[in-house]
Amino acid sequence: MTPVGPGRPRVTGAGDGAVEIVEYTDPACPWAWGSEPAFRRLRTLTAGRVRWRRVFGILFDEDDDPPPDPAAETAWYSRYVADIARHTRAPYAHRLRWVAATSRPASLAAKAAERQGATAAERVLRRLRETTFVLGTPADTAERVLSALAGLDGVDVGRLGAEMAEPVVAAAVRRDHAEARAPVPEARAFHGPGPHGTGVKETHDGVRYALPTLVFSGPGGRVAAPGWRSMAEYTAALRTVAPGHRWEAPLTGAGEALAEHRSLTGPDLSLLTGGAAPPPWAVRVETAGGPLWLHPDEAATHPALTAPELKTPRS
Template identity: 30%
Template sequence: MNIKKVEIIEFTDPVCTWCWGSEPLLRKLETRYGDQVEIKYIMGGLVRDIRDFYDSYNDIGGDPERSNSQIAKHWLEASERHGMPVKSEGFTLFTDEYPSSYPQNIAYKAAQMENQQLADKFLRRIREASASEARQTNKKEVLVELASEVGLDIAKFLERLSDGSAEAAFKEDLKTTYKYGVRGFPTFLIKYGKKEMLMRSYQSYESFKSIIDTISSGEVKDEIPNNTEKDILDFIEKYERVAPIEIMLSFDMNESETNTLIKKLEENNQCRTVQAGNGYYIEVIVRPMSCDQATGVCRV
């Protein structure tokens, strides 16, 4: 029996702060709907050249150094709303030598040509490195390091970057972006069979739930997960690294409940916290010589 899934397609850019802020929402959708939803990404190319770019609302664009200062300020303000960690100290995303976010978009397409699952992990790492580690992720050497971390074949990755195939795939994504009239990120395309609806900008879970109910005529239903210690530990282990807001949102927990749980997991030596800018991540402590078959990495 061929069961239809709801496709949630995010038109995105790896260095868009509101796309970063939408990560908890996407994880809640995956947690609540499970195999009934499939999340995909189309690279929209936010900044072709920061020197020719201008965001009048946030006064971002023109001189790279000045833009970095304004972007850091904007991202910190956005973080207060979406709750994902941001590091402003030492923030250098653009320079005259590296004025574009296109390299990150193209790198994702190079990864996608090898393995979709690893490509999505890679996208998350680019977002983390850009937003919460203040790393200059449009540099090839940084992208290669991040690609290596998630287990991509670096020889193939570099080949696709150099032979033009990844750039060609990115241009196809740009065509799709223009076709749907997308001019801001994130924008979400929700599809169910032949039906589709477009939602622009950062959205709430309730908005997605309403559209999924409508577009599937009530056939696709969410399920509230248990919020036991084991369920949340499984959630952290699935994603390897999560921000507290991602636990809070997925399991409908308040800040106090979440902090108490994280403290307990730390005391039991099951998880650790890792400082990240104005926030932190929670990671499962991997036991000695635990090897990941997908990435080919053994961790201690």
């Protein structure tokens, strides 16, 4: 990770000592899906002390050229996701039915969900990620998005569907798209180990952040953490930008974690609870990359269990 130099400008917020984390992500990004356990733990560590802002980078856009052979592209991308999942230990679908034509509708929904509060925003984005990485049916149209979210507890899906189409939400996603293509110098300069060795990716008209990327800003400067990084790297970034804070939080019980997050993977359990056992009342959904555990209220409307054509094994 690359900290800000002594002469670089610092990002300030609501007064001296403000700390901000900007998350550059996309609902369809397999590395972002694999990073969710660390991000969840990081949000616990920083709760109430950090402004966390999410920016949608639009990994797949509407004006991308269609593949000449969709079946071949789907087979290749399915192998690509599986390779990433073996690195991150994230679940992945038994069968990917298609590659997302665009991640813009899911990004619009996730951005609109922020109007309903942090809990709704987290639940919507999580469910949309699961359409790709658990179900294998990416929510790449407005209709597929709303179908995937139907009945989601704590979310007014009718309101969300209406707000997805509002010009102000579309403008916010366009700003996200542009911001993701203007990386800070710390991201451009990043070089590190692992599959994400650089902080930016080339596009047809320039560069964008490698997804996901966290940019930490505070009184100690600015640090870019691109790609899939460890919790140790994230906490080191926090200590760099905000050296006056103690970034600690107790682990939580499995039942409490599932009640809060509604959906847990093996890595989620490990980072959030320090263990591997879900609560006994969790609903288990099998994937090619290991189980996903659902809260019973989440399972009641989850398309993995309610859509006949998509049902996956459970126990």
